[in-house]
Amino acid sequence: MADIKELQRIASQVRRDIIRQTHMAGSGHPGGSLGCADFLTALYFEIMDHHTDFNMEGKGEDLFFLSNGHISPLWYSVLARSGYFPLEELRTFRKINSRLQGHPATEEGLPGIRVASGSLGQGLSVAIGAALSKRLNQDDKHVFALTGDGEIQEGQIWEAAMFAAHHKVDNLIATVDWNGQQIDGPNEEVMSLGDLPAKWAAFGWDVLMMNGNDMADVIAKLQEAKRHSGKGKPIVILMRTVMGYGVDFMEGDHNWHGSPPNDEQTERALSQLEETLGDY
């Protein structure tokens, strides 16, 4: 049984890390990072069977691919707190000579990262390829992927959606962070996404809905998704989140997509997020 309270405590510290990283860097993307903190915490601390002694191929373990690479401060925090690299390294986020690039990259050899992402729309295809290699290797572990909602305006996402259904990639669990916001404003103003559950279902995917800011629901739906695997269909979780979740003045505001908090805002934000595991 998952300890929901403990996972929430970890997520609170991860949110502090996001605020502190983007503040210290003076740039970065806090909004989506905060919104997805519960999801990524659940994946790395409860759901995935993964090894912190990182190897690229990841045979025999569950893999995660972040397609919306701009929420890197979230991923870096979760990786560091899982034990992939020293926590102190979070201080180097977006600075010169760092392994923690603005968007995730492999070139500097940061453990936990398997492909560069940030130019949107590409990570789902890569996750599908990794899932196929697991199938060819008779490796029964899962591949998880996360995309943004604005990101699925990219055509490549729908190429990937068609491919995964056609080739019955049923060891793949993709999640869409459906917070309704993108850099220029609400999805519905920038480019309407339409009936997302119906769209994914029409592409041949098994569709689950999830409240991405309710840890109990996140755990329940991810476990359900794993039970749905191996049945001939790729699985997508449409995850409703609130951009900026956990920091009242950031919640639901697209202006926090790619802007860092200033000193005063950082103080206010941190006062709302309990320090549970110790700041780095």
Next chain:
Amino acid sequence: MMLNQLIKAKDQDKKDTRSGFGDGLLELARQDEDVVGLTADLAGSLRMEKFAAEFPERFFNCGVAEANMIGVAAGLATGGKLPFTGTFANFSTGRVYDQIRQSIAYSEKNVKVCASHAGLTLGEDGATHQNLEDIGMMRMLPNFTVIVPCDYNQTKAATLAVAEHHGPVYLRFGRPKWPIFTEAGQPFEIGKAQPLSEGSDVSLFACGHMVWQAIQAAKQLEEEGISVDLINIHTIKPLDEEAILDSVSKTGCAVTAEEHQLNGGLGDAVAQVLAKQHPAPMSFVGVNDKFGESGTPIPLLNKYGLGVEDIIRAVKHAIDKK
């Protein structure tokens, strides 16, 4: 090798270089179960059907969706597989440049991007498909190796060789039946230029289909008393600088010939080496900032300045500038 030996090929077999790729890939797939094939609805054109029929579980037709194909290949490579993607040069490069840049080149994935129907010699389909910018695009990408073999045998050998090389490769070949003048079963060393005929008056560097054009030009020049040092630069990146510098040190001038825009390709690569290390007069044979058109290969090469006579003129021009 003597020009006379090479030129005999005129009466010998002709085969399309893409078949060299298809046959090489099939051989690889039989040797190594990690080899996987991907295409975007062009298995037949890329001569990948035998692979698909013999190893269906390792062959993925992606439909007409090249961007996803590149990403899936990057994912397969991440999982330890050895993916070969096959589509036309146009759809292997410009159409998916950002996917290749981020998911393969920057991410250092061991993917072989294999491209057929490059250049004017694709023929009748016209300029929409006649990619003449691909060598430049691909050689600009860090981490990429760029290979342009000259005939069927060499394309097969190159296909086998790239499997042994860990890292992203762009392998470029073509559609038409073209004379075979290199040996079957030849060793292929990535980054090592292939001297074809020794000479003292001019260095002639060619790649791909233009090597055959260059052989014919060299033969005619020899009859006029001009001695050509002919070298097949099958690997554009990494470039065999030593072979280029050794040759030009001897001849004092250089000509490049490629089925590509003059901007960005073999000519630029050679010029960069010479400008830095051994400035010498140069002439360039390639397409001069134009799109192609429908037609058959040889008339198209002639019309766009890539004919045998064009190479001869370029050689004389380079020698005159010495």
